[in-house]
Amino acid sequence: MSFIFVIAVIVFVFLIIFQIAKASEYVAVLKGDDRARKENNKINGFFMIAFLIAGLIGVYWCNEILVDKTLLVQESASVQGEKVDEMLWVTLIITGIVFVLTQIVLFWFAYRYQESDKRKSFFFPHNNTMEIVWTVVPAIALTVLVVIGLRNWFSFTGDAPKNAMEVEVTGKQFGWIFRYKGDDGVFGKKYFRMIDPATNSLGLNWHDSTGINVKDDPSTHDDIVTEQTMYVVKNKPVKLIIGSRDVVHDVGLPQFRLKMDAVPGTPTTLWFTPKYTTKEMKQKTGNPDFQYEISCDQMCGNGHYSMKGVIEVVSQAEYDEWMAKQKPAFYAAFPEQDPSNIKPATTPADSTKAAAAKVSTVIPEKKG
Structure with missing residues (x-):
């Protein structure tokens, strides 16, 4: 309703201007x-x-x-x-x-x-x-x-400090994928033809399960992959290794005042040091719903407006606690190889002890 009112006011103003212009023409004719x-x-x-x-x-x-x-x-x-x-x-x-x-x-x-009739024009062509x-x-x-x-x-x-943590940021239509190094401290290799949106969103070089002759890279087995929410540590430099899975995106970090293009096949980098945790910013802004945002600042398709992620800035202890709860993406794709899902095998010695214990519960004691 308010939009229609604004349009009506604009049209009304133009009509008034038009009528004044016409009246001026008539006055000019008379005078x-x-x-x-x-x-x-x-x-x-x-x-x-x-x-x-x-x-x-x-x-x-x-x-x-x-x-x-x-x-x-x-x-x-x-x-x-x-x-x-x-x-x-x-x-x-x-x-x-x-x-x-x-x-x-x-x-x-x-x-x-x-x-003015009392003043002549002064031409000033060059100085x-x-x-x-x-x-x-x-x-x-x-x-x-x-x-x-x-x-x-x-x-x-440029080069980030040596103590900087590294996070790989990959844009896709229309969301963000984040990868962290595992215990080996190395990002494993990836190949775009290995991408499977359901089980391997980054195309990590796991053993060939898609019919593509790609050598398995053990360094990928402990990489942590998450989507939409990235965790970083307060007062610790973080280097972002940025790429894209499809079209050109742009990593926009408005609260951190930084941005960088995400280009398919051409990794770019950016590093910064967070000053405040998310909890501290909620207090500073007085907004209990405050979130650090990672947005796409490059028009990338029909769903561009929805391409928004969250950055959680936490303390080192909170980050370690969160990381301890994460499982490598490899185990999500191949749960049968997850150590927590593999039951320990029973050894012959254990079998003998179990049989003896069973017999002892069956034979009654002799009474004197």
Whole structure:
């Protein structure tokens, strides 16, 4: 209902403007084109100042009512994201000052130097000094911003600290798959032709169960694979090894202020250090339902809007406890090889003891 009302208001405003324009044409015919043009210039000059004031008030008002819906009110949840916030604020301040000054000058000039019989136009076709100033100054400012951005970018995508944990992130239509190293501390090999959405979502090189001649890689047998929720540790660097199973996706980490493309066949990397656990962020934001989000920031199909995952930032103890409960994906595909499902074989010695115990319960004791 409110949408229909807004449309009706817009149509009504356009009708009013149309009628005013038609009335101006009729007045011009009655008064003469020259006189009507001068009066229109005065009206337009007044509207320029009115639009300037209303526009600046509108920008300020929109900021006041909408800023709480943005991430600007929340500090970065990662150490690396602090650099991104610094770049953002510097950019906003510089561009904001330029925006306000240029708009004031633009509208003021339109009002101040409107057509007048008492003033002649002064043609100013060329000025080397002014052209150098308005070319060099923006170029220097933009170069500084670009250099700062590249420095931070190379830091985030460069070599992670040696103590960083590694998580493999794979995008698919329309969700996320996460892989962790097992006890051997190595990611096993994978092959896209081995992918089975039901039992082998990443195509890990297990013994050939699909008719494809691929050598079994024992390093894959202890890899942990989960979907939609990724666990990382507070104050511990985490390196993401990012890829895609189908089309181009993009790992978006808004609370951490980072993102990276997920490209099929071309692994990309990104690393960051979480500052707060999920529980701490719930307290800081006052939102008991707060969750760190991993979103797809690249249009990837009809279900793009639903491609959202969760990042749980926990303490080291909580992470170890969670990891201890996980089973390698290999055992989910081949439960018969899961040690917990294999019953220990009975040895001959155990069989003899069991038979003797059975006989002793059957033969009655002799009475004297």
